[in-house]
Amino acid sequence: MQHESLSFIFLNAAVVNNFVLALFLGICPFLGVSSKKETAWNMGLATMFVMLVSSVSAYGINLLLTELDLMFLRLICYIAVIASAVQLVEMFIKKFSPTLLRSLGIFLPLITTNCAILGLALFQTAKEYDFLQSVVYALGAGVGFTLALMLMAGLREKLELADVPAVSQGAAMSLMLAGLLSLAFMGFAGLGGSHG
Amino acid sequence: MATLPNQQEKLSLDTFLRGLWEENPVFVMLLGMCPVLAVTNSTMNAIAMGLATTFVLVASSTLISLIRKLIPKQVRIASYIVIIASFVTVVDYVIQAISLDLYNALGAFIQLIVANCVILGRAEAYASKQRLHTTFINSLGMGAGFTLALLALGTVREVLGNGTLLGLQVMPTNFEPWVVMILPPGGFFVLGAWLLLFAYVRRRRELRLLEQEGASGAA
Numbered sequence: 001m002q003h004e005s006l007s008f009i010f011l012n013a014a015v016v017n018n019f020v021l022a023l024f025l026g027i028c029p030f031l032g033v034s035s036k037k038e039t040a041w042n043m044g045l046a047t048m049f050v051m052l053v054s055s056v057s058a059y060g061i062n063l064l065l066t067e068l069d070l071m072f073l074r075l076i077c078y079i080a081v082i083a084s085a086v087q088l089v090e091m092f093i094k095k096f097s098p099t100l101l102r103s104l105g106i107f108l109p110l111i112t113t114n115c116a117i118l119g120l121a122l123f124q125t126a127k128e129y130d131f132l133q134s135v136v137y138a139l140g141a142g143v144g145f146t147l148a149l150m151l152m153a154g155l156r157e158k159l160e161l162a163d164v165p166a167v168s169q170g171a172a173m174s175l176m177l178a179g180l181l182s183l184a185f186m187g188f189a190g191l192g193g194s195h196g
Numbered sequence: 197m198a199t200l201p202n203q204q205e206k207l208s209l210d211t212f213l214r215g216l217w218e219e220n221p222v223f224v225m226l227l228g229m230c231p232v233l234a235v236t237n238s239t240m241n242a243i244a245m246g247l248a249t250t251f252v253l254v255a256s257s258t259l260i261s262l263i264r265k266l267i268p269k270q271v272r273i274a275s276y277i278v279i280i281a282s283f284v285t286v287v288d289y290v291i292q293a294i295s296l297d298l299y300n301a302l303g304a305f306i307q308l309i310v311a312n313c314v315i316l317g318r319a320e321a322y323a324s325k326q327r328l329h330t331t332f333i334n335s336l337g338m339g340a341g342f343t344l345a346l347l348a349l350g351t352v353r354e355v356l357g358n359g360t361l362l363g364l365q366v367m368p369t370n371f372e373p374w375v376v377m378i379l380p381p382g383g384f385f386v387l388g389a390w391l392l393l394f395a396y397v398r399r400r401r402e403l404r405l406l407e408q409e410g411a412s413g414a415a
Contacts (some may be wrong), residue, residue: 022380026235028313031226075288076281079310083274112277115230115311122304169397171226172391179384186379 006136009129013140016189017117020148021182026116029176030149033107040153041099041146043107046089048142050111051120053085054078055138058121059131078121079112086112104180116145205330215337222345223394228314232346233383235305239362242350243343244298248291248306250339252283253315257323257335264324276319277310284309304360314342352386353377 004012019025026047033043061077090108093101101108111117120141124134155177164173207213219228231249233268235241256279260267267275288306292299299306309315318338323331354360357377359367367373 024230024380024383025308027229028227033228072285072289075310076278076308077276079281080274083277089413104226110313112273113311113313113316115308117293118311119304122307126304167395168392170395172388172395173257175384175388175391179381179388182381182384183376186381 004133006133007029007084009133009136010140010143011138014144014147016187018144018185019119019141020145021178021185023119023120026114026145028110029107029114030152030178031171033104034149034152035156036103036172037150037153037157039103040149043104044142044146044149046093046104046108047111047116047145048139050082050085050089050136051117051138051142051145053088053135054082054117055124056131057081057085059129059134062125074125075092078118082117082121083112118139124156148181152177154155155181203324205334207330209335211330211333212337212340214342215334215339216344217341219338220341220345221317221338222342223390225314225317227317227388228312228342231305231308231312232349233380233387236346236349236353236383236386237303237357237378238301238354239302239347239350242346244291245302245305246339246343246346248287249309249312249314249335252280252309252312253288253318253339253342254332254335255283256280256315257318257327257331260319260323261326261328261331267324272324273316273320273394276316276324280315280319281310284409314338348390349383349386355381357382 013019020027020030028072029043029047034040058078058081061081062074064076065071065074086109089111090101093104093108120138124137127137129137152174156174159173159177168176215221219225222229222232225255228249231245235245256276259279260276284307287309291302310395318335322334326334351361354362356374357379359365359371359373374382377386
């Protein structure tokens with residue numbers, strides 16, 4: 001798969017195989033922090049940053065582990081790197097915007113267990129992307145994640161004013177919305193690119 | 197949460213059953229949604245994923261409970277993650293050895309068990325405080341509850357989306373499969389429908405309780 005062009009990789013990760021709506025990665029923050037547009041935007045940016053850092057690191061680690069023939073340690077190394085990257089982002093945000101830190105709350109440290117990030121590292125290894133392709137893939141995934149989060153937040157803000165049956169409020173309603181969004185994103189499948 | 201921090205829970209049937217219904221990780225706590233949605237397009241995948249997750253959950257909770265006094269508080273999350281990742285690596289290789297088809301069907305989601313918040317959540321909220329045997333039983337219950345939820349989605353999606361159950365034809369042959377059910381949107385819709393059902397049942401029960409209270413208050 002070395003021959004894929006950069007723009008194709010970007011589009012593929014961002015819309016065709018959107019990480020949230022087509023591959024089901026990162027559902028927890030998608031449902032948890034998508035009630036306000038501003039928070040969703042910041043969460044998207046933070047996740048994108050962690051994605052970039054961990055994608056670059058995962059590329060290096062993979063080279064090193066292949067060299068040393070220690071492939072079975074890959075998963076453990078990836079998750080350790082991601083955890084450190086999240087710590088880095090947390091320190092950065094704490095320094096520059098304590099308000100933002102409060103609004104993201106528990107979901108910031110939970111980026112560590114955001115499967116979109118680990119998934120990204122695993123997919124790029126499986127697809128044998130080179131360095132530049134990995135970075136573009138991470139960027140695309142981050143944009144796709146932010147896009148899904150923003151769309152969802154926009155819809156949910158509107159829904160606050162709508163009169164839905166009391167029993168369907170909350171998680172059930174959000175999932176139905178996500179289903180509709182996912183259906184809409186399936187329309188991009190014609191752009192090419194298979195699953196995974 | 198039924199358990200208070202720093203209080204050792206006594207072993208009872210409830211330790212196990214809580215994970216199945218009252219604190220079901222998927223339907224009540226809304227944790228670990230990614231594998232729930234992603235691998236439930238067939239019943240077989242759902243069962244395999246449920247068992248793999250249960251194994252990792254039980255093994256890592258037990259180990260964490262065993263060495264909970266040795267882990268310094270500051271680095272506990274990192275230690276938990278490393279323990280979980282080790283067990284997931286084991287499961288990954290075992291499934292690869294047993295069935296390559298299954299391994300390919302589940303794809304990256306076996307390795308993504310590491311990032312399943314149910315497991316880390318249990319480690320932090322339960323295993324790090326409770327004794328060994330209660331932890332073992334509780335995590336077994338949580339694993340069973342998780343598997344149950346996967347099954348609930350997997351069966352509905354396979355029957356409606358493919359007309360089969362575990363590969364056997366169950367719907368009449370003239371049944372037109374709802375292809376959307378095995379595609380990504382179907383996962384969201386089915387899970388939403390289940391949550392709706394549970395919310396409805398819970399609301400009915402609350403209303404009935406209120407009515408009873410009202411009746412006894414009037415008398």
